[in-house]
Amino acid sequence: MIAELGHYALVLALLIALVQTTVPLYGAARNDFSLMGVAQPAATAQFIAIAIAFGALTHAYVTSDFSVINVAENSHSLKPLLYKISGVWGNHEGSMILWVLILALFGFAVAQFGIHLPPTLKARVLSVQASIGVAFLGFILLTSNPFLRLDPAPIDGRDLNPLLQDPGLAFHPPMLYLGYVGFSMAFSFAVAALIEGRVDPAWARWVRPWTLAAWIALTAGITLGSWWAYYELGWGGWWYWDPVENASFMPWLSGTALLHSAVVVEKRDALKSWTILLAILTFALSLMGTFLVRSGVLTSVHAFAVDPERGLYILAILVLFVGGALIMFALRAPSMKLGGLFQPISREGGLVMNNLLLSVATATVFIGTLYPLFLDATTGQKVSVGPPFFNATFVPVMIPLVLLMAVGPMLAWKRGDLSAAMSRLWFAVALSFGISIFVFWLHSNEPLTPVIGFALAGWLAGGTLKEFADRIGLFRDRLSKSLSKARRLPRSAYGMTLAHLGLSIFICGAVADSAWRTEVVINAKERDKTSIAGFEAQLESVNRLEGPNYHLERATVVIRKNGEYVTRVFPERRFYPVQQMPTTEAAIYTTLLADVYVSLGEGSKDQGWTLRLWYNPLIPWIWTGCLIMVLGGLISLSDRRLRIGAPFKRAHKKVQENGLLENA
C-alpha cells in the first residue's frame, strides 16, 4: 500500500512539474503576476510529492518489504539499519529518486529564499528547473520505477553490494548528488537569463550562492568518495582516474571555473556570455556523468547496445536540454551588451586565464574518458587510458594554474600592475624556496619531481598568505588596527584565502604520497614481525568472528616504534554469504604527518596470512586540504552579500556608509 502511495506521489510530482514548467513561463511572457505566482507553490508541492515517494521507498527498505522488486534485489533483513536506509540510493532506481529529490529541493529552496528575485526571473528559473524535473520523473516512471511489485515475494532479499555497506559510502551519494544536481540551478538561471535577454551584476549575485552551494557539496562528496576508496578498497590509493570518478570530477572542474567567472560578472559586469555558456556546460557535464554511470556504456559499448533503453533516454535528455540551451545561447548571446573593459594584465585577465586553464583541464579529462568509447564505437579499436595517461596530461595543465593562483588575487581590477604584484610575491618565493630546500635535504638522493611539487605548494601558500596579510595591513599597521581590519573583511575574502590554502595543503599530500609511499608485502604467521618506515609491526593473532550479516577474520597487529608500544590496529577480512563476496577492512594508524595502513589478505593459521603494509606520508593532508576548501566555501556562502535573499539595496547602502566612515 505504501509503495503504491509512493508511485502515486511520483506521478503527481510529474504532473505538478508539468504545470510548473508551462504556466509560469507563459505568465512571465505575458507579464501576468497571478500565472507567474503558480511557480512558488508548485515548486513546494513538487518537492513534497517527491519527498513522499522517497519516504515510501525508504519505508519499504526499513521494513524489508520484499514484495517490492527493488527492495528484494538490493536489501536483506539482517542488514544494519544504516545500510537499509543507504540501500535506497545504492541502486539505479533509488538513486534516480534521490536525483529528482535533490533537483526539487533546489527548486523549493529558490521558491522559498528567492524573495528578492525579480518576479519574471524567478518564474522563469523555476520553470526551467521544473522542465528538468519533468524529463527525469518521466525517465523514472517509464524505465526505472522502483515501486514495482513482485509476486510471490521472496523470503529474503539479495542484499546490497558489501562494498557499499560502509558509513563513508552511505553519505557519499547524497553529497555528490547535492553537488552534481545543484549545478542545475546555475543552468536554470542561465537559461532564464537567456529568455529574459538580460545578464547583469545582480543576476550574478543571485546565481553565485547556488553555484557555491553546489560546489561545496560536490567537493565534499568527491572527498568522501576518495576517502572511502582509500580505506575500504584495501590498497592505499585514493584516486584512480576511473571513468566514474572522472564523471564527477569534470563538473567540479568546470564548476570551479564558473564560480570564478561569476565573480567577474558580479564585480565588473564582464565575461557575461562566457559565464552563461559555462553554466550550461557545467550542468551538461553533470548530465553526461549521469549518462555515463547509468547507461552501462562504460562497461563496454556493447553492453549499452544490448539494453539501450535507459541510456538512450538519458542521452535524449542530454541532447534536448544542452542542445536547446546552446541554440538559445547562439541566438541570444550576440545581442548581449558588452560589459566593463579591462586590460589583459588585471584581476579579470587572471580570472580569464583561470577559466581557460580549468576548461583545458576539463577537456583533458573529458577526452581521456570519452575518446576510448568513441574510438571503440566508430572503428572497433581498443585503447586504454589509465592513470599514467592522466598524470602525463592533467598535471601539466595544473602547474600554470597553481602558479597563477598566487599572482591573480594580487592584481587590481581593470588594470593591474604585474611588476608591483611580483614584488609583493617575495614571500611566496621565499616560502617556495625554503620548502624545496627542506624537501631536497630530506630526500636528496631521489628524483626531483616532489621538490617541484612542494615548491608549487609553497608558492601558492606564500602568495595566498601574503595577499591576506597585505589586505589587513599586517606588519605594516599596528596589530590592533590589523585585527579590526580583519574583522571588517568580507567573509568571501576569508573563503578565498582558505580555499586556496586548502589546495596548497592538498598538493603537499598528493605529491608526498605519490613520491614517497612505501609498501611491504609479507606472509606472516602469528607472532611474525616486519618493519616499515621506522615502525615495527607484529601480527599478534587472527580470530574468526561473526558480524551482523557477515563472517570475519580479524587480525590484531601491534605497532611499535624504537621498541616502544605505539598502538594496536585491527584489520579485517569479511565474507558476506548472501552476495558470496569478500571485502577487506583496512586498519589505519594515523599521525597528522603520515598513515600506517595495514590490510589483511588471504591465509590460514598454518600457512600464514598475506599482510600488506603501507606507509603513506602526508596522506591525511589530502583530505584535510579538501575539507579546508569546503570550509572556505561555507564561510564564503555565509557572506552577507551572498546570503540567500539578503536585500541588495541595503547591503549597497551599508557599503556606502562604510566608505563614508573611512573617509571621515
Added chain:
Amino acid sequence: MVENRLFMLILAIIVSIPLNASAVEPSEILQNPQLELRARNLSQNIRCLVCQNQSIDDSNASLARDLRKIVREQLVSGASDSEIYEFLIARYGDFILLRPPVKATTYILWYGPLFIFFAGLSLSVLFLIRRKRVLPEEPLSPKEQEELSSLISGKEEG
C-alpha cells in the same frame, strides 16, 4: 533479468571493483629489490585485460598474475623495460598499455587538450582586441568632468 545483471555490472563499476586489490603476493616478489621495483613500476602501466580499468599491479585476476609473472621472468632474464613493453604489445596490442602510444589514432587524445588551450588563448586575445575597437574609452563629457571635480573637492573637504 538481463537488465539486472547489467545493473550489477554498472554497480561494479561504480565501486570500480578492486575487490581484494593490491594483488602482488609474497611468493611473487623478486629477491633483487631493484628488479622488483622495476617490476612494480612496469606493472602499474600494464592493463589487466579482463578487468575494468585496473593495472596488473592492482588486480588479482589470474590473467594479471600470469602477466606479473611474465614481466618478472623477463626482468630476471635481463630484458629492458622497452623490450618488455614491446613483447606485450606484440602479443596483446596497444590495449595493454594504460598510457596509450602516440600515433594517428591517439592524436586527438594526446594533442586535443593542447589544441583547445591554444584555440581558447587565441579566442581570448581576439576578444580583448575586438572589444577595444567596439568600445573605445570615451572622454568624459563636460558635465561629467564637472561632477568629478566637485566630488574630488568634496572629498578633500571631508
